[in-house]
Amino acid sequence: MQVLVPEIEKDFVDKRIISSVWGICHLGRMWALYPEGMLQRNNLLDEQQIAQIDDWITDISYAAL
Numbered sequence: 001m002q003v004l005v006p007e008i009e010k011d012f013v014d015k016r017i018i019s020s021v022w023g024i025c026h027l028g029r030m031w032a033l034y035p036e037g038m039l040q041r042n043n044l045l046d047e048q049q050i051a052q053i054d055d056w057i058t059d060i061s062y063a064a065l
Contacts, residue, residue, distance in 0.1 A: 008064075021064045028057045 007017055031037045032045060032053045039045045045053070 018064070021060065025057050025061045025064070028053060033057070
């Protein structure tokens, strides 16, 4: 998110940036955090990885807000 700080601090932020950030959060949750998401459903993540991704998504969403 640090690379986006100059853009986010502007009075008007390009809607594509906001859409992309929220897309990362939404799809990350769907794919990695939901038990029926493709990564958990296929046993591609362990509990530690799930927790790490959850932390990342939380950090990204708070920074976006």
